[in-house]
Each structure stands twice: as C-alpha cells, then as structure tokens.
Amino acid sequence: MIDNSKLESLKKLLNDAECISIVTHPNPDGDAVGSSVGMCQILKNLGKEVYAIVPNSFPDFLAWMEEADKFLNFEKNPQEVINALGKSNLIICLDFNSLSRLNGMGEVVKEALAPKVLIDHHLYPEDDFILQFSELWVSSTCELVYHIAKGLDLLPMLSIGAAEALYAGIMTDTGSFSYSSSNPATFHVVADLLEMNIDKDKVHQVVYNTFSEERMRLMGYCLNEKMVVFREHKTAFIALTIKELNRFKHRSGDTEGLVNLPLSIKDVNFSVLFTEQTDGYVKLSLRSKGDFSVNEFSRKYFYGGGHKNAAGGRIQMKLPEVIKYFEICVRENADKIVKSI
Structure with a gap:
C-alpha cells in the first residue's frame, strides 16, 4: 500500500500551502479530469484556494463533473494559468509521469517556484517532483487519489459529486473493469464510493451514451x-x-x-x-x-x-x-x- 512517510510529507506540504494548483496532462481523459475534480474538492473543503489546470480542452462527456467548468485552460488562456501557478504554494501533478508530457505547458510548470508533487500510476516517472506517489498497483490515478485521501483521513472532505468523478475515472481507465482491474483493492474502493451514494448508472450513461x-x-x-x-x-x-x-x-x-x-x-x-x-x-x-x-x-x-x-x-x-x-x-x-x- 502507500508509504506512511510519504503521506506524512504530503500532509505537511498541504498544511503549509494556502494556494494549490492541480495540473494534468494534454487531451485529458476520464482519469485525468476525475482525479483533478476529486483532489480539487478535497482541498477546497480544507479551506484551500485551488486552481485546476488542463493544457487543453477535455471532451464534452466529462463536462458534467463537479466544477469542471471552472478548470483553467492553458491553450485558451495561458496567462491565466501562468498567474495561477505563480500564486501557488504547491503544485500537484496528476496522471502523468514527466513535465515533458505537458508539451508547451511543461516549461511553464517547471519554471514555477512552488514544490511539485506527483500522483500517478504510470511506469518510469521522472525526477521533476519533490515527492512522488507513483503506484503501479492501482487501476487509475482516481483510485490512487482515493487511497491517499483515506490515508490522510480526508474522505469526509469528498462530496458525492467528487466521488462520482473518481468513480468515472476508475471506470474509464479500466474499460468498465475489463482490464487493469484485477486487484481486489479496486473493487473495495468502488464499494466504498457506492456507500457514499454515488449514482453509478448515471455516470455510465453520461460517459458512454451521450455521443453525437x-x-x-x-x-x-x-x-x-x-x-x-x-x-x-x-x-x-x-x-x-x-x-x-x-x-x-x-x-x-x-x-x-x-x-x-x-x-x-x-x-x-x-x-x-x-x-x-x-x-x-x-x-x-x-x-x-x-x-x-x-x-x-x-x-x-x-x-x-x-x-x-x-x-x-x-x-x-x-x-x-x-x-x-x-x-x-x-x-x-x-x-x-x-x-x-
């Protein structure tokens, strides 16, 4: 499971930061947007000022997620993103393993003075981060965000809408549980999310049955x-x-x-x-x-x-x-x- 010493390090970083930026990869998918929404809502409920940042637009079938309409888009307004990163005391990077993956936004994030934390489940993370949660055993970054929140006793900060976003990320990154989902821990997380009264049928409907x-x-x-x-x-x-x-x-x-x-x-x-x-x-x-x-x-x-x-x-x-x-x-x-x- 997750290293307790890393959780303590993250806890201190969160406590010390008043303003936090959450960054994910280009062409954001369900796991990228879902983990960003989940982390964003947890931090906002802790009283933090939070900016969720994407390099470019995400698909319409993810726009239903809680406060997804408030994401900053680097492609559409780079200066707004630069200002947010400059204001931040901490940058949390979700669902990618290298700042080079961010294309044009990568240099902007790299030059930001705030310490950077990686939360991801891909192979071969690079040394761009002060703290890494690089966990290959999880199905998705959304599942990893859940485990981290649980380890920090922050699950009460998770709204139903944010829990539905995490479920959507787990669902899409496993192909509706057809691959990358053989670890029982994944289904324990899903069961916990269901206990929070998420509407899994609604999530499936808006993700898979609303195409043009x-x-x-x-x-x-x-x-x-x-x-x-x-x-x-x-x-x-x-x-x-x-x-x-x-x-x-x-x-x-x-x-x-x-x-x-x-x-x-x-x-x-x-x-x-x-x-x-x-x-x-x-x-x-x-x-x-x-x-x-x-x-x-x-x-x-x-x-x-x-x-x-x-x-x-x-x-x-x-x-x-x-x-x-x-x-x-x-x-x-x-x-x-x-x-x-």
Missing part, C-alpha cells in the same frame, strides 16, 4: 473504410487525417475508444489509432491483449509510453510515412505480438 450522431458515423466509417488488419501479425490499425476528422465535425473526445474496436476481433492482439494533428505531429493510441507491452513499443518507437496494455505516443512525421514506419516496427515485433496470448 457525427461521432457514431465516424465510428462506422472507421470500421468500414479505415480499419486495416495484418492477419499474419495479429495487428490492426485505423488512421485518420485532419480532413476526415473535419468531415465528421470532430470534437475533443470523438476518437475516444476507437482504438479498442479492432481488439474485438478474435485474432487481433494489437491495435493502433493514428490521428493527424494540425501541428505536424501524428498522435497514436495503442492497445494490446496479453503479454505484448504497448508501453515498451511506444517508448521505443514513438516517444510515448503508458501501461502494458494501453499507451500513447506522438511523432513528427507525415501520416503515410508514419504508417510505413509502423509496418516496419510491427514486423520487428511480430513474434511477440502473435504469441502475446
């Missing part, structure tokens, strides 16, 4: 027109250009979950979604079954990382070139992919 018509048509287009399967390598990928995304009126979050679709095919062990970005990069989402580590694959070839079966990456290259490069990488790892389950 265009998003559903994009999903159909991906499966019918864009999915490529390498049967001999048990690998599949979907690649989307900016033009294709615009055709379906793409909004933040519309590609969420698309990478998982090819894994429903019986003989596909590895799936990748490529999305062309306006800044000249191609973003990758990677998923796998069994023992094939997409974290290692992404770190080796695509400047990314994450978890064993779920990772991300970015590379500055034209999309057709990325696909050719990917095919070479797949051939180099074909034996591992094919034998992963």
Whole structure:
C-alpha cells in the first residue's frame, strides 16, 4: 500500500500551502479530469484556494463533473494559468509521469517556484517532483487519489459529486473493469464510493451514451473504410487525417475508444489509432491483449509510453510515412505480438 512517510510529507506540504494548483496532462481523459475534480474538492473543503489546470480542452462527456467548468485552460488562456501557478504554494501533478508530457505547458510548470508533487500510476516517472506517489498497483490515478485521501483521513472532505468523478475515472481507465482491474483493492474502493451514494448508472450513461450522431458515423466509417488488419501479425490499425476528422465535425473526445474496436476481433492482439494533428505531429493510441507491452513499443518507437496494455505516443512525421514506419516496427515485433496470448 502507500508509504506512511510519504503521506506524512504530503500532509505537511498541504498544511503549509494556502494556494494549490492541480495540473494534468494534454487531451485529458476520464482519469485525468476525475482525479483533478476529486483532489480539487478535497482541498477546497480544507479551506484551500485551488486552481485546476488542463493544457487543453477535455471532451464534452466529462463536462458534467463537479466544477469542471471552472478548470483553467492553458491553450485558451495561458496567462491565466501562468498567474495561477505563480500564486501557488504547491503544485500537484496528476496522471502523468514527466513535465515533458505537458508539451508547451511543461516549461511553464517547471519554471514555477512552488514544490511539485506527483500522483500517478504510470511506469518510469521522472525526477521533476519533490515527492512522488507513483503506484503501479492501482487501476487509475482516481483510485490512487482515493487511497491517499483515506490515508490522510480526508474522505469526509469528498462530496458525492467528487466521488462520482473518481468513480468515472476508475471506470474509464479500466474499460468498465475489463482490464487493469484485477486487484481486489479496486473493487473495495468502488464499494466504498457506492456507500457514499454515488449514482453509478448515471455516470455510465453520461460517459458512454451521450455521443453525437457525427461521432457514431465516424465510428462506422472507421470500421468500414479505415480499419486495416495484418492477419499474419495479429495487428490492426485505423488512421485518420485532419480532413476526415473535419468531415465528421470532430470534437475533443470523438476518437475516444476507437482504438479498442479492432481488439474485438478474435485474432487481433494489437491495435493502433493514428490521428493527424494540425501541428505536424501524428498522435497514436495503442492497445494490446496479453503479454505484448504497448508501453515498451511506444517508448521505443514513438516517444510515448503508458501501461502494458494501453499507451500513447506522438511523432513528427507525415501520416503515410508514419504508417510505413509502423509496418516496419510491427514486423520487428511480430513474434511477440502473435504469441502475446
């Protein structure tokens, strides 16, 4: 479980700080937003002045979370974020393991004078932080925030709305408990959250059943027109250009979950979604079954990382070139992919 000496160190940092900024990664997902909401509400109920900061916008299906509308957005108003960080006595970094993951906002956070605390569940954290809670045994950062709050006797500071945000993060980061959720502790946390009277059915509804018509048509287009399967390598990928995304009126979050679709095919062990970005990069989402580590694959070839079966990456290259490069990488790892389950 969590080191008590670290909890005591965090307690002192919290006691000494009057103003705290909470920072999470670009393209925030359910775990990033949920853990930020949970931590933010706990600290506000302790009487702290708190700023929740995101590098860019998060999907509409997460906007229901408590006070999510008050998040500061670096992409939209960088000066507001710079001012908040400058005012803060403590910066808590959630759901990422290196300030370099923050892209353009990373240098701003790094230059802020306040001590920085990491709360995360990814491999290989970097030495950017005065205190690290890097726990690989948890399902999600939301689960880790719950354990930390419990260890500090701060669960009474958790509102029902914030508890629902934590549940949403656990639910989304485990694919509705289909992976990264074999530790009984995860379900003990969920049981505790249910005891707080969260509405889990409502959370599932607003996260998974409120997509736009265009998003559903994009999903159909991906499966019918864009999915490529390498049967001999048990690998599949979907690649989307900016033009294709615009055709379906793409909004933040519309590609969420698309990478998982090819894994429903019986003989596909590895799936990748490529999305062309306006800044000249191609973003990758990677998923796998069994023992094939997409974290290692992404770190080796695509400047990314994450978890064993779920990772991300970015590379500055034209999309057709990325696909050719990917095919070479797949051939180099074909034996591992094919034998992963």
